[in-house]
Amino acid sequence: MDKNCNRSSLPTLYLFLFVFVFIFLNQSYHFGDNNHIEQLPHLFSRQDTSYLSNDFFVQYTRELNPRTYYTAFLAYFIRLFPLDLSFYLLTFLANFFILLVSYHLSYRLTKNPLFALSSAVLLTLDHKTNLGQAGQVIDSYLVPQLLATPLVLSAYLFSLSRRLNLSVFLLFAALPLHPSLSVLTSVLMIPNICFDRSQLGRLRLFAVFSGLAIATSIIFPHNFNAVLPAKQFVQIIAAFRHPHHYLPSHFPLRDYRNFSILMLGLFSSLFYLRYSRPRLVSSFFMSILISLAVLLAGYLFVEVFPVRFIVKIQPFRIVFFLRWLGVVCFSSAFFVFIRNSVSRRLADLFAAFTVAAVTLVCLVNSPPLPDLAIRPPSPPKLSLYRYLSQSPKDSLFLAPPDFGDMRLFPKRSIVVDWKSFPFNDDYMVGWYQRINDCYGQGDLDNNYRQITDRQLSSLAEKYHFDYAILYSQTNTNCQVTFNNQTYKIVYCSNGQYPSP
Numbered sequence: 001m002d003k004n005c006n007r008s009s010l011p012t013l014y015l016f017l018f019v020f021v022f023i024f025l026n027q028s029y030h031f032g033d034n035n036h037i038e039q040l041p042h043l044f045s046r047q048d049t050s051y052l053s054n055d056f057f058v059q060y061t062r063e064l065n066p067r068t069y070y071t072a073f074l075a076y077f078i079r080l081f082p083l084d085l086s087f088y089l090l091t092f093l094a095n096f097f098i099l100l101v102s103y104h105l106s107y108r109l110t111k112n113p114l115f116a117l118s119s120a121v122l123l124t125l126d127h128k129t130n131l132g133q134a135g136q137v138i139d140s141y142l143v144p145q146l147l148a149t150p151l152v153l154s155a156y157l158f159s160l161s162r163r164l165n166l167s168v169f170l171l172f173a174a175l176p177l178h179p180s181l182s183v184l185t186s187v188l189m190i191p192n193i194c195f196d197r198s199q200l201g202r203l204r205l206f207a208v209f210s211g212l213a214i215a216t217s218i219i220f221p222h223n224f225n226a227v228l229p230a231k232q233f234v235q236i237i238a239a240f241r242h243p244h245h246y247l248p249s250h251f252p253l254r255d256y257r258n259f260s261i262l263m264l265g266l267f268s269s270l271f272y273l274r275y276s277r278p279r280l281v282s283s284f285f286m287s288i289l290i291s292l293a294v295l296l297a298g299y300l301f302v303e304v305f306p307v308r309f310i311v312k313i314q315p316f317r318i319v320f321f322l323r324w325l326g327v328v329c330f331s332s333a334f335f336v337f338i339r340n341s342v343s344r345r346l347a348d349l350f351a352a353f354t355v356a357a358v359t360l361v362c363l364v365n366s367p368p369l370p371d372l373a374i375r376p377p378s379p380p381k382l383s384l385y386r387y388l389s390q391s392p393k394d395s396l397f398l399a400p401p402d403f404g405d406m407r408l409f410p411k412r413s414i415v416v417d418w419k420s421f422p423f424n425d426d427y428m429v430g431w432y433q434r435i436n437d438c439y440g441q442g443d444l445d446n447n448y449r450q451i452t453d454r455q456l457s458s459l460a461e462k463y464h465f466d467y468a469i470l471y472s473q474t475n476t477n478c479q480v481t482f483n484n485q486t487y488k489i490v491y492c493s494n495g496q497y498p499s500p
Helices: 003-026 037-045 056-061 068-077 083-110 115-124 143-158 166-172 179-188 199-219 231-239 253-273 277-305 306-311 317-341 344-364 379-388 425-439 444-449 453-463
Strands: 396-398 467-471 478-482 485-493
Touching: 003 083, 003 115, 003 344, 037 056, 037 068, 056 231, 056 425, 056 485, 068 083, 083 115, 083 317, 115 317, 115 344, 143 166, 143 179, 143 277, 143 317, 143 425, 166 179, 166 277, 179 277, 179 317, 231 306, 231 425, 253 277, 253 379, 253 467, 277 306, 277 317, 306 317, 379 485, 425 444, 425 453
Parallel strands: 396 467
Antiparallel strands: 467 485, 478 485
């Protein structure tokens, strides 16, 4: 199919992708839970300077941190739209542009818009290969990586066409939203930047990495004000809090199996396409080798010889690129194989069937309209939170480790929670100390269920809270001010303090 024909069909294809993303997103979109428990307090504290002023984690959100510029972007966007609608629109647009970039990459491989459309929609079915649990390409709720992904993927796509000025611009645009994703993608672009092996190519390479280093030092100066030695830094952020993201020895075997299948499919598809698209295949192959080297570094310089910078950029995030490339290349090669082996008509019919089948699967599981409201907690939590909403706004509570959403619903301060992790060194140490003091090591929730009055008294003296939220079955002689089938609130202070 020639380029003119492709251009004439673009509006229809774009419209279909627009509708498809709407259908896909409706089946699983959510807001206000999971990672939003950690991210929304950043936004609330930016909007309201009095928001939870005595909360440890909220104090951290008011300092320069990796979420600062992402939060600033969200704060600007919600001036135009309500909070819930803003999150939905940004999630929708990010997924739409990711599929759009995927379509154009596949079209460069197949020169067939229907094949390319099939490759793009198949990306929504790829949820298994997730080595390091940070390799998502598309997502059903808004996180910094999702917002940065269409920018870095577009940067990579433009680098394949040697449109380096635009490519570098997009890379730097993504940097404030997600620095590690930008740095990792820039490494993948090395072969494309200096493909001609000329002095100009080397100068461009030097300019890009120098610019990234300078921009990162300006935007995120806390990276260079480290107070933790590398070993302790790795112990807290990787071994204790995020082993599922950082430590390959902790990844489940099924993820390695799925990753191996992904890589087998990717190399097989590139081998098949090597003669029809030699230049693209060469660029992909070099980027894949770089990705595998980054993954090796993610093991050697995190688990074996910890290097702070390597830990900081979380090397296993680069799996998102391999997943993206694997799905697009394998599906593209599959349709090209059918076209070359059987007939173009059959290949087109199969591609159309694929698009229709994926759309139908999404449509069956999709409600007519998306639910934009913040996802409520469980009924026992909800009744507790309704009670807490009547407490003084400056109240401070000790709570179970999964009560980070207290900052979102009754909007009350807590001593610490497991989900909300601060990335600045001094707050990281403070968070680690609080977790150990309040919940100990091992099974944190079970430890908290067995907390004693003596521990409560000691913690109240150290962290200056007056009330603790306990499980109903936890034994205590403290005064109970609220009780339901799951939780109770106890008074833990010797002083006089009004009941919530």
